[in-house]
Amino acid sequence: MIQRPRGTRDFGPADMARRRAAENAMREVCHAHGFGEVVTPTFELSELFTMRSGQAIVDEMYVFNDKGDREMALRPEITASVIRFYVNDLSTLPKPLKLYYVGSCYRYENPQSGRYREFYQIGAELIGNDNPETDAEVISLAVKCLRATGLQDFEVRIGHIGALKSLVQAEIGDRTLASEVLRLIDKAEFEALGRLFESRGLSGDLMGRVRAVAGTKGGAEALDDIEDPEVKAHLKELFETLSLYGVDDCQLDLGIVRGLDYYTGMVFEIDAPRLGAEKQVLGGGSYTLSELFGGEPVFSTGFAIGIDRVVLALEAEDFRPEYRQCDxxxxxxxxxxxxxxxxxxxxxxxxxxxxxxxxxxxxxxxxxxxxxxxxxxxxxxxxxxxxxxxxxxxxxxxxxxxxxxxxxxxxxxxxxxxxxx
RNA sequence: GCCGGGGUGGGGUAAUGGUAUCCUUGGGGACUGUGGAUCCCUUGACCCGGGUUCGAUUCCCGGUCCCGGCCCCA
CATH class of the missing domain: 3.40.50.800 (Anticodon-binding domain)
Incomplete structure (x- = not known):
């Protein structure tokens, strides 16, 4: 008997009926918001991903040399491919360009609950702007996708990288050090952050300000606590627009950094609290990637939903539609x-x-x-x-x-x- | 990469240092227009490798896979 590779799954007819129901519901919502589907290759030149995320991610990718000795990687995510596609072929289409995708992704990680080596994502990218109404459009799309699957119990947290980034980078000249500081903030590892500040002779005053900003969280009322005037105005308008779309109950969380250098503005995450350690079902934000791949700079805002985790969360809510093979x-x-x-x-x-x-x-x-x-x-x-x-x-x-x-x-x-x- | 718990027919289980129980499912038959029942027959399992032993599914070691957690999470 041939074993199934570690971290992969087979899906039978009843499983697939449930998965497709969730997927199709989300596809419909994407179309309802004017997003068109794109499909990109399952594997790419591994450079595409290392350019974006650094050489270190090679350890967590399926990388191989093809018969022409080109270094390839199974895609660990799809955003990079979509932006590559945009830069190569779609950059003259009218803006905003609204694209969505569904597909499998691959990461060489240790499997656990809600984490697989082959997993499925649906995501959307809105290319052309990063203003509050764009952010609202994307977050609203994300929330409505999840609602359309029948999922009820989830929490939306919205932040803005600008607040911390401008503070940290203005005060710390060293870029590497600055991104290390941002990384620790993202992990909420304030003890390690304190030690770093001490060893590098950074002022405790900055430490306090960083903590204050990263700790800014709460409902819409917490928006008033934001110090950075641009960020405050942006997020206020974003929250107001979201409300018009019927998306309320979002939490402000300026501690979200999403571990990345390339996010530039709004960032957001959605958790399904009923899941275990891996409870994040969605991540997204606004970024610029196009110039990294040789295109004109343009702001994009997007997100990716972990379909597997959504399905797990639905099961945790006992949402299991009846499956009939035939009528x-x-x-x-x-x-x-x-x-x-x-x-x-x-x-x-x-x-x-x-x-x-x-x-x-x-x-x-x-x-x-x-x-x-x-x-x-x-x-x-x-x-x-x-x-x-x-x-x-x-x-x-x-x-x-x-x-x-x-x-x-x-x-x-x-x-x-x-x-x- | 690390830690914990697991691995007996397709699914669920029982027992055991001398190759295995029961239920369910699958296939067939009886029955022959409602039996979606009932009865009968039948396929099918000890994760892999090594060690200890006369003999290992059982004990030991390694691996592998599953479940969960840490790290990481683009």
Missing amino acids: AFVVPTEDNMRKYAFAIASKLRAAGIHTDVDLMRRSMSKNLKYAASVGTRYAVIVGRDEMASRSVTLRDMDTGEQTLVKADFVVEELEKLMAGR
Whole structure:
């Protein structure tokens, strides 16, 4: 037996029905917001990702040399590919350019709850601006995607890198040191931060100001505590616009740095508290990447949702839609009725009704048992009597109620019955 | 990379230093127009490798995978 690779999963029909339901709900919301789908390669030149995130991430990527000795990597995320695509081919499209994507990503990490080596993301990028209404559009899209899946229990935290970045970079000339400080702030490791400040002879006064800014969090009322006037005005307008979109209950959290150098303004994260250690289901913010890949500088705002974690969170909320393989199962009562059964099945299928028919040459009772065990809603029984009157018997598998209907109207009758339930 | 807990048919389980229990599921049959029942038959398992032993599924070591946590999280 061949084992499945570590950190990967197989999904059966019932799992996929649930996953696709969540995915399709989110796709619909993206389209409703005017975002168009893009697909980019599953693997890229590994340079694309190291340019963005540094050489260190090679350890956490699936990297390999292809037969032409090019260094490739399975994508660990999709934003870089989308921006590469934009810079290469889409940069002359009218702005704002609104793109979304769905796909698998790969990271060589140790699997645990909600963390896999192959996982699935849906994300969106709005290319062209970083003003408050753009941020609101993107956050609102993110929240509505999650709501559309049926998820109820999640927390939106919104921050702005500008506040900390400008403070730290203005006070610390050394860029490396500054980004180290930002990293520790992101981790909320204030003891380590204190030690760093001490060893590098930085003033305790700055430390206090950093802590004050990073500790600025709370509901919309906390917006008044923001010192940086530009950040305050930006976030105030953002929160107001979000409210117009019906997105309230967002938390302000200026401690979010998202561990990255390339975010430039608003950053946001969404957690599903019912999940375990890996409870973040979404991360995003505004950034500039295009010039890194050789394009004109342009602001983008985007996010990525971890589909796997959304599905886990839905399960934690006991949201498990019923899965039905088929709506109708055509049952011949005896062997010489099988051809009639195929004709009826064909008619139902042509009408788009999810239909199964006996292929095992089983007896009527075994067929009914099979139809019940796979959760079919209606058995369509065809036999000598039905054929004689050009009819079929529809049996509701839950109630046992049966009706004889003309074969010519079987589609309409079934649709009527299904709509009535 | 590190730590803890696990690994018996497809799923769920029991026992055991002498190759394995029960339930469920799958396949078939009886039955023959509602038995979606009932009865019968049947397929199918000790994660992998090494060690100890006359003999290992059981004990020991290593690996692997799963579950959870740390680190990390673009």
